[in-house]
Amino acid sequence: MSIALKLFLISSPHSTTPGGVQPNQSNFSNPDKEESTMADDSDECEALLVYMNLCLQSVLDSYKRRQAVRARRIEETDRPLTVVRNANRKHVSVLRRGLQRRNGIVLMANFQQRRKVALWKHLRSSEWWDNVACNFTDSQWQRSFRVSRATFQHLCDRVRPAIERRDTALRLCVPLQKRVGIALWKLATSSDYRTVGHLFGVGVTTVCRCLHEFCQAVNQIVLPEAIPEPNAEELEEMAALFQRKWGVPQCVGAVDSSHIPIIAPKDFHHHYLNSRHWHSVVLQAAVDANGLFWNVCAGLPGSVSDANVLRQSGLWTLANDGALFSSRRRRLCGEGVGYYVVADSAYPLRSWVMKPFEDTGALDDGQKRFNSKIGLARSVVENAFGRLRGRWRCLMKRNDCNVDVIRAMVVTCCVLHNLCEKNGESFTEEPDTQEMQQPADALSSGDDSEGTAVRNALMQYLSTEQ
Structure with missing residues (x-):
């Protein structure tokens, strides 16, 4: 404060020069006037000092208040929230609510000041x-x-x-x-x-x-609803239709497998390598006399044989439990014959799976006739597979999807095939269709005695039939 006062006195118009000599020479000639002027100057200086003191004090008070407010804000931000408990042991957080309200106001202000978000979208034409x-x-x-x-x-x-x-x-x-x-x-x-x-x-x-x-x-x-499990009435109708078309009694379907080409998967790719040395998954299906699928099993690796695919399918479980093929038996040449499906030589012979006699060059007329009848009845599944692959070309080319997705795609194609066939929709195979050659069927062994007896009874029945 003394430094400011000195500066003020130096800048005053009544201040003395260095050495204490007045610049106005007229004062020496009038001493009374000089005394009165000095008295007025002292009063004015005191008033100025009081005014300056008040101004400086106001500035200092304002600065102290701003510093106190800033320190209080910093302390409230860094200080942990305090919780006040009332007499009923209820937690009342007054400071929390206040800070939340203040933070909400700050966020709202920042949100209003922020620039609008611009969405980017790649332009495509449909x-x-x-x-x-x-x-x-x-x-x-x-x-x-x-x-x-x-x-x-x-x-x-x-x-x-x-x-x-x-x-x-x-x-x-x-x-x-x-x-x-x-x-x-x-x-x-x-x-x-x-x-x-x-x-x-x-x-x-x-x-x-x-x-x-x-x-x-x-x-x-x-x-x-598209591939339902057949009941007893439907099985009877299917057997009657097979006998009317191909003369095979008690037959309710034909079973075969087809390999769907895929790109080699990353995990266990050697399991999907079939006998033709290309990667595939196996589709096994049972069809009725109209070429409709009524049992489907898809997704097993291509290295699995047809006999093992049958053993791992739901058809094997239904047949062995007796819930599907043993509902109605028919007496043929002294043998009780239940419902069955026809298959090729790659499948095992069971009482519900009929396959042709192995051609060793010494087959008699009855065995040849049986093989011919079974071959005609089995052609329905081959035709169904041909129409399936012709409609849905994804089953003919190597698919780059995941194995689980391919399994779902194969089953979906079978469902769509049934919908098209039931609605009588025509199909024309495209001439440029190129299909990968299917793996050769390996002969299956392990025929049971009951299956052999049923096949012999069917052979005798077909030999005597005109």
Whole structure:
């Protein structure tokens, strides 16, 4: 404060020069006037000092208040929250509520000051689906998607609860019909994901997700009604139809296996290498006289033989439990013959599995006739596999999906095959279809005595039949 006072006195117009000499010479000639002037100057200096003291004190008080407020804020931020307990032992956190309110106000202010978020989206064109595919004729639609428009709409209605999505505030969802169309196009053409994405105007991940969700929905919702387990009445109708078409009594189906080519998986890839030295998974199916699948087992590695596939399938469990083929027996040439399925030489001979006699060059007429009848009845499953692979080209080319996804895709194709066959939809195989050669069937051993007796009785019955 003394330094400021000195500066003020030096800058005053009545201040003395160094040495104490006044610059005004007229004061020497009037001493009374000099005394009065000095008295006035002393009063003015005292007033100025008081004013300056008040100003400095105000500035210091304001500075101290600001420092105290800042220290209090820092202390409240770093200090742990204190909890006050009332008489009822209830926790009342006054400071917490105050800090939460203050933090909410700060966050709201920061949110209002922040720049709006800009969404980035890759531009894709769905011109083909919106303006070309939707204007297909019925024949063009069926050739492209392998199903009729009625079957397509039926699939959309059935899988709607599982795969339909809704629009969000960020983007529009892929419509249900478009999702089903993407899955059917992938199954029918076996195109790679990128090509399908460019065609439908979606990303590769969207194509993959649509295919997986569609296959899961079909296997969970449509499979029980498209490939049901036959009951006693249906088995009787199936046996009557087989005998009417091919003259084989008590036959309710034909069993065979087909290898689906895949790309070698990362884990245990040698297990999926079949006898033709390419990787595959096995599809085993039982079909009725109309070529409809009524039992399907898919996904086992390609190195597993047909006999072992049968033993690991659900058909083997149903037959051995006696819940499927022993409901009605028929007396033929002194032997009780129940329901059975026909198969090739790669399957074991059982009372419910009939296979032809091994051709050693010494077969008699009865055995040759039996082999001929069994071969004609077994042709229905070969034709069914041919139509299945012709409709759904993904079963003919090496698939780059995961093994679990391929298993779901194979079963989905079987379900779609039954829907098309039941609706009487025509199928024309494309001439450029190239199919990988199926592995050769290995002869199976371990025939049981009951199966041998049933086969001999059937041979005698077919020999005596006109």
